[in-house]
Each structure stands twice: as structure tokens, then as C-alpha cells.
Amino acid sequence: MCGICGIIYKDSSAKVTEELLKPTVRKMNHRGPDDNGIHCVNNVGLGFVRLAILDLSKAGHQPMTSVHGRFTIVFNGEIYNYIELRQELLKKGHVFNSNSDTEVLLALYTEYGESFLDKLNGMFAFAILDNETGDVFGARDRFGIKPLYYLEDSEKVAFASEIDSLLEFPNVAKSKINDNAIYNYFVYNRTDYDDTTFFNNIKKVPHGHTFKFSNGRLVVERWYNLRDNIDKPFSNGEEFRDMLVSSVSLRLRSDVPVGACLSGGLDSSALVSILDKEFGISDVHTFSSVYNTTSRENEKPFIDEFQGRLKNMNFVFPDANSFMDDLEDLIHSHSEPFSTPAIYAQYKVMQSVQGKVTVLLDGQGADEYLAGYDYFYGFYLKELFRNIKWLTFIKESAIYKKYHKTNNHLKYFVYFMLPSSLRRKAMQSKKGYLRSGFEESLRNESSFNDLMYGSNSLIDSLINHFEYKLEHLLKWEDTNSMRFSLESRVPFLDHRVVEGAIGMKNSSKLNKGITKAVLREQFSSIIPKSIIDRREKIGFATPADNWFREERFVSYVKDILNSNMIVNSDMINYKIAEEQYNRHLKGEINVGNEIWKWINFYNWNQKNTLL
Known part of the structure; x- marks a missing residue:
């Protein structure tokens, strides 16, 4: 588990120096306090910080270069079946100088080229430099457990395990805010459903995708599709x-x-x-x-x-x-x-x-x-209804209500049966604090509702959750763990x-x-x-709804809602938001998640000054 970064100048005559990468490497130190390294060849530079997990010796140092010197890798993650893969490679004549999975990954690329990814059982984001040609090849794991962000402009391609580290590269400016990301954040409580981020000029390599820089051109392609x-x-x-x-x-x-x-x-x-x-x-x-x-x-x-x-x-x-x-x-x-x-x-x-x-x-x-979330019952009932399995529909609906003492499953069913346009309006109507102009301008641009809630069967909904919903949970997990x-x-x-x-x-x-x-x-x-026998779904939750009613938070939240940024925002109607917060304080409604999003959005913007 580590942090990786790199920069590639499109002009092959340009020179990358270690000094260019040092600020980015330092910014990632929390991801790998045990070791670090930089490798530069002509117009390409790779950086690395190490959290030592397998082979704690210096033999696991990265960037790691292959035995014959042609390829150099920076790798974040773990290849869990590296022992079996190592045995396979030994039989083919490969020699190893460490007991690390990194060296196995590098040898696999040497042996099989870009086709080796299907052999891997693990979580990974890596980049491999061909020191002879200057080409760079990399990939992310199947489901997006390990992150990798990048930006491309006319001069360069740069990448890193975290956005804040990526922004340490020279001449990498923060662009304007991605309005569509903000819209889906407020309306659907979702992020990371595609390759975009909250910054217009920064993308992520999608899960199950490779990236390759060759002949001055960056190409990102899918290598794994769960549906297949x-x-x-x-x-x-x-x-x-x-x-x-x-x-x-x-x-x-x-x-x-x-x-x-x-x-x-x-x-x-x-x-x-x-x-x-x-x-x-x-x-x-x-x-x-x-x-x-x-x-x-x-x-x-x-x-x-x-x-x-x-x-x-x-x-x-x-x-x-x-x-x-x-x-x-x-x-x-x-x-x-x-x-x-x-x-x-x-x-x-x-x-x-x-x-x-x-x-x-x-x-x-x-x-x-x-299907661990209750709303999957809505998709299941939709499938039963569409397939005219009405007796099973009635039985499953009745027993759900018996166990859960609620009709939420039927509410989800009705919502999922609605036409796309009505589903979108229904979601937006729950967020009354959004300014109408902001919402109306982006409602039809957002594809999230159709991607997540348009499924006609349970299995389709599950696959779509892997494709469009799971990754934000994995990103939060990675960030919280690597922070420490x-x-x-x-x-x-x-x-x-x-x-x-x-x-x-x-x-x-x-x-x-x-x-x-x-x-x-x-x-x-x-x-x-x-x-x-448990029926409710909690997970690592907090009683933040009540925390936001405590004295220490009241003045803090109200100061945010009355700040110049929020008052002058074309996204949030601060008067309606403040009214909702006052009702929350009285216990008339519970809008704890919305309160959090106001807090988070305000502080994130104060840090990045995009508005």
C-alpha cells in the first residue's frame, strides 16, 4: 500500500528532474512513511512513497526496475496471489531479488506484456515506464479499490494517487468547479459515478481501465467489465x-x-x-x-x-x-x-x-x-411485476412488511417504475434549498438517475451499483485508511x-x-x-443528526449559511436552507445529511477557492 505519481512531457526533448517530483512525493508521505523514491528518464518521471507490507527489506524499494533494466514500475496496492504467480514465473526462468509482489507484477509485464491483468487477484494502481521507448503503461483494479487521478493538457500528462498531490506538480492549476458533480452530490448524494471529479480539469482513470502514453498520445481503455x-x-x-x-x-x-x-x-x-x-x-x-x-x-x-x-x-x-x-x-x-x-x-x-x-x-x-440495501427490494419487485410474477410479488411484499414494519419497499418500487423525467423531478423536489436555475440547468445533463435507478431487474441494478456507485465508498475507505x-x-x-x-x-x-x-x-x-437476525442496515454511521443540534454546531452552521459564499451562490438558496436548519433544530424534520453537505461544500470551497 503506497502512493504513486508521475509526469510525462509530450515534448520528448524535455527533461524531467527529481526536483520537479519532490513536492508531489512529499505531499503523499502519509500514504507511505516507510520509504520513497523518484525515477526520471528524459521526459518522464515517476514518484513513490512506501508503506511496507510485504518484504519489509530494502529489496522492496520503488520505483523498481526489472532485472534487465528495461522497465520501471511504481505500484500502489497488493497482489494477493503473488506467491502462485511467482511460482509460475520461476518455471519460465525468471529470477527474483525480493519477496515482494511488486517484483512479481513487473515480471508478469515483462513476460506477458499488457495481457497479464486477468491473472491478478488484488487491488492495484500502477504505472510502468519503458526506459527504452519512453512509453508508459498502467492500470487500475477491477472495481476501483485503489485510486488514480490524472490531468492532461497540451504540454503534459500528470497522475497521482490523490488529487491534492497531483496539484503539487508545477503549472497545474485548479480549474473551475464541475457543476454536474456538485449537482449529483446535492441531489443524489453521490460522487465518483464516472471518470470526472469535482475539478473540471482533473479526471480519474476509471476502475477496470488501462492507460497508455505512447507517441505523444494518452489512451484510456477498459480491460475488465463485470457484466462480461x-x-x-x-x-x-x-x-x-x-x-x-x-x-x-x-x-x-x-x-x-x-x-x-x-x-x-x-x-x-x-x-x-x-x-x-x-x-x-x-x-x-x-x-x-x-x-x-x-x-x-x-x-x-x-x-x-x-x-x-x-x-x-x-x-x-x-x-x-x-x-x-x-x-x-x-x-x-x-x-x-x-x-x-x-x-x-x-x-x-x-x-x-x-x-x-x-x-x-x-x-x-x-x-x-x-442486495444489502433495502431499496434493492424495489428493483426486485419491479422485476417480478414486469415478468407478471404477481403472486411472488404479493408474497415478498407482505413478508417484507411483516419483518420491517414499513412500506419502504413499495415506495422504492413505485419510484423505480416512474418515467425517467418524473424520477428526476421527484429527487430534486426533496432538496428544496437548491436554486431553481441551478437545478433546471443541470437536471437533464445528469445521467446518474438513469444509470442507477432505471434498471429493470435485480441483477442489472447490482451490476450498475458496481459500475456507478461502489467506487465512492472505496475512495473514502482508501482516503481514511491512508490518512493514518x-x-x-x-x-x-x-x-x-x-x-x-x-x-x-x-x-x-x-x-x-x-x-x-x-x-x-x-x-x-x-x-x-x-x-x-438483524434486519436494519447501519454500518459505520454517526448520530450526527443530533450533533448538529448541539450548541457548538448551531452558530457554526448558521455562520456558514450566512457567509458571502453561500449567500451569493447560484446553487443554494441560503434562506430556505436556514429555514430547514431551524426546523431541524426544533426536531420537526431531520436534514442531517443536507446540513453536512452544506458544511462540507463550504469548507471544501474555502480550501480550493473555486467559487
């Missing part, structure tokens, strides 16, 4: 179970201590239970965020189900005061706005890990292919597990009113029963 790889689903729940256990086993490969996040939800509890019962690791350090309140966000009663089973349970207790104290660092750590204050719980968990372990297992990703020099691994996103599970029949995901049915069924013997 789901034709061999698991035939039963046991296959799913075995593959998930295999995934966890691979992600235990490390030369530094490994811990686990434990939220009290089903996914993290499954991983911790696998560590305990399948691998006998009861002394694993777990890390949880809990609250000294009785709010629904406090999951300590479920986490406490592991008391007596686990020997090293660690807790952090965020509150309104710590939130305010950490606010500046939290926002500045993330180069772009994020749509929920729940990220703060994860931030505090990562902060609490320092000094105990270097690698964490986390439960991210299962919801997207096992930690590597976060996500076993549920092993591509073998995803490809096998997402194509399974619907009843393996949604069945008799419950979500993630196959996960509950296959691990019911090792996960505490109270967690197996």
Missing part, C-alpha cells in the same frame, strides 16, 4: 462460502500485523467470525466505533456479542466535540466533498488503529452484489467471489424479507444469532 464475467455463477451456497473463506485467506498474507474493522453489522461480523472459527485467530485486534447514547447508530450491543470470543477488542467513542475538533483535518484529508458524515466514524476507527496493526480487513462491497498510514483490505471484493455470487438466483440475495440471504445461511453457525 458473470456467466459462471456459484451453483450453491457452499461454493460461495468456500470462495469467501479463500479470499480471506489470501488477504491474510502480510509481513506486518493484520486487524479487522467490526461495526456490528453482518458483513464485518462474518469476516471476524471467519478469522476466529475458520482460522483460529481469536487474538485478532478488532476496531469499532460506538457511542455513549441509545441512538440507533450505537451498535455496541451487537459488537459485544463477540466479548469472550475475541481477546483484543478496541473501541473509539466519537462525539460532537471530537467531530468539531477533527472537522478541518477530515475535510482536508479528502480532496473532494463526501455526502455523509458517517465517514467520520470510519475516520475515527482508522485513527485509533495506529500503533496496533498496519493492515485491516473491512466488510466493504458485499451490499452491492448481495494503514492498508485496508476488502475480502468481499475478491473478483472470484463477486463474479460467482452476483449471478446467483435472486433468492440467494433477497428471500422472505431478508437481504444477503446466502451470507446469513452459510455463516449462521459462526456468526452470533442476534446479528444473523
Whole structure:
């Protein structure tokens, strides 16, 4: 787990020096405090910072050059099946000077060229320079676990693991704000649904894509598409179970201590239970965020189900005061706005890990292919209705209401059945504080509603979530973990597990009113029963709705809403926003997420001065 960067001048006679890359490398130091390096050849320069996980010796130093000197790599991530791939390459005559996965990755490129990516099981973003031709080839992993941002102008191409680091390159100016990104942030609570960012001139290499610079031209192409790889689903729940256990086993490969996040939800509890019962690791350090309140966000009663089973349970207790104290660092750590204050719980968990372990297992990703969010029932009902399976429709609808005591599934169904234009208007009407001119000018430009909510079947909705929704969660995970020099691994996103599970029949995901049915069924013997039987979806959440009603926040939020930036904004009607906040303070409505977005948007703009 590291940070990478690079700059390529289109004029092949230009010279890149180490001094040019040093500010960008320094800016990434939190991603890799153990080592750093720079490699420059003619018009190309590569930079690197290292968080040592595999082969802690100097032999794992990057930028790393191949045995014969032709190729040099900078690599962020982990290749979990590197041991098996190393054996394959040894048989072909390759010689290795380290026990690192980086050297294996470099040897794979030497042996197979650009076609080796399908062999990789891991999370990665890398760039490989051909020192003879000056060409640069790189790629991101299948689902976007590791980030990579870039910009291109008439003079150069530059890239980095974080936007703030990218902006350290000379002659890289912040462009105007991306209005479409802001629109989707406010209206749909979403970011990272395509290759754009909040900065008009900065893009990201999309997940499952390669990039290649050759002959003065940059080309970005897809190398992996989930939809093309789901034709061999698991035939039963046991296959799913075995593959998930295999995934966890691979992600235990490390030369530094490994811990686990434990939220009290089903996914993290499954991983911790696998560590305990399948691998006998009861002394694993777990890390949880809990609250000294009785709010629904406090999951300590479920986490406490592991008391007596686990020997090293660690807790952090965020509150309104710590939130305010950490606010500046939290926002500045993330180069772009994020749509929920729940990220703060994860931030505090990562902060609490320092000094105990270097690698964490986390439960991210299962919801997207096992239909873990309640609104997936809306897609399921839509599929049943369209296929005239009305008896099943009635049965599933009734049992959902019985278990959940709500008609939310029917509300989602109705919304997903609406024509696109009505869906868009319905979403915007919930955000009454947006100025009409801003909303009307961008409503039809945004494709997010159709991409996410136009699916006609459950499996299509799951695939679209992988394509357009999952990545923002992964970006937040990467940013929060790397802020505190930690590597976060996500076993549920092993591509073998995803490809096998997402194509399974619907009843393996949604069945008799419950979500993630196959996960509950296959691990019911090792996960505490109270967690197996849970119906609500919480995750690493915070009681921020109530925090925003505390005295310390009231004046702060009102000052933001009455700031020149907001008052003069063509996006937010500050009078309506202030009215909504006053109603929130009285408990008449709950707009905690909107309040957070006002705070985040204001502070992000103050940092970047784009408006």
C-alpha cells in the first residue's frame, strides 16, 4: 500500500528532474512513511512513497526496475496471489531479488506484456515506464479499490494517487468547479459515478481501465467489465462460502500485523467470525466505533456479542466535540466533498488503529452484489411485476412488511417504475434549498438517475451499483485508511467471489424479507444469532443528526449559511436552507445529511477557492 505519481512531457526533448517530483512525493508521505523514491528518464518521471507490507527489506524499494533494466514500475496496492504467480514465473526462468509482489507484477509485464491483468487477484494502481521507448503503461483494479487521478493538457500528462498531490506538480492549476458533480452530490448524494471529479480539469482513470502514453498520445481503455464475467455463477451456497473463506485467506498474507474493522453489522461480523472459527485467530485486534447514547447508530450491543470470543477488542467513542475538533483535518484529508458524515466514524476507527496493526480487513462491497440495501427490494419487485410474477410479488411484499414494519419497499418500487423525467423531478423536489436555475440547468445533463435507478431487474441494478456507485465508498475507505498510514483490505471484493455470487438466483440475495440471504445461511453457525437476525442496515454511521443540534454546531452552521459564499451562490438558496436548519433544530424534520453537505461544500470551497 503506497502512493504513486508521475509526469510525462509530450515534448520528448524535455527533461524531467527529481526536483520537479519532490513536492508531489512529499505531499503523499502519509500514504507511505516507510520509504520513497523518484525515477526520471528524459521526459518522464515517476514518484513513490512506501508503506511496507510485504518484504519489509530494502529489496522492496520503488520505483523498481526489472532485472534487465528495461522497465520501471511504481505500484500502489497488493497482489494477493503473488506467491502462485511467482511460482509460475520461476518455471519460465525468471529470477527474483525480493519477496515482494511488486517484483512479481513487473515480471508478469515483462513476460506477458499488457495481457497479464486477468491473472491478478488484488487491488492495484500502477504505472510502468519503458526506459527504452519512453512509453508508459498502467492500470487500475477491477472495481476501483485503489485510486488514480490524472490531468492532461497540451504540454503534459500528470497522475497521482490523490488529487491534492497531483496539484503539487508545477503549472497545474485548479480549474473551475464541475457543476454536474456538485449537482449529483446535492441531489443524489453521490460522487465518483464516472471518470470526472469535482475539478473540471482533473479526471480519474476509471476502475477496470488501462492507460497508455505512447507517441505523444494518452489512451484510456477498459480491460475488465463485470457484466462480461458473470456467466459462471456459484451453483450453491457452499461454493460461495468456500470462495469467501479463500479470499480471506489470501488477504491474510502480510509481513506486518493484520486487524479487522467490526461495526456490528453482518458483513464485518462474518469476516471476524471467519478469522476466529475458520482460522483460529481469536487474538485478532478488532476496531469499532460506538457511542455513549441509545441512538440507533450505537451498535455496541451487537459488537459485544463477540466479548469472550475475541481477546483484543478496541473501541473509539466519537462525539460532537471530537467531530468539531477533527472537522478541518477530515475535510482536508479528502480532496473532494463526501455526502455523509458517517465517514467520520470510519475516520475515527482508522485513527485509533495506529500503533496496533498496519493492515485491516473491512466488510466493504458485499451490499452491492448481495442486495444489502433495502431499496434493492424495489428493483426486485419491479422485476417480478414486469415478468407478471404477481403472486411472488404479493408474497415478498407482505413478508417484507411483516419483518420491517414499513412500506419502504413499495415506495422504492413505485419510484423505480416512474418515467425517467418524473424520477428526476421527484429527487430534486426533496432538496428544496437548491436554486431553481441551478437545478433546471443541470437536471437533464445528469445521467446518474438513469444509470442507477432505471434498471429493470435485480441483477442489472447490482451490476450498475458496481459500475456507478461502489467506487465512492472505496475512495473514502482508501482516503481514511491512508490518512493514518494503514492498508485496508476488502475480502468481499475478491473478483472470484463477486463474479460467482452476483449471478446467483435472486433468492440467494433477497428471500422472505431478508437481504444477503446466502451470507446469513452459510455463516449462521459462526456468526452470533442476534446479528444473523438483524434486519436494519447501519454500518459505520454517526448520530450526527443530533450533533448538529448541539450548541457548538448551531452558530457554526448558521455562520456558514450566512457567509458571502453561500449567500451569493447560484446553487443554494441560503434562506430556505436556514429555514430547514431551524426546523431541524426544533426536531420537526431531520436534514442531517443536507446540513453536512452544506458544511462540507463550504469548507471544501474555502480550501480550493473555486467559487
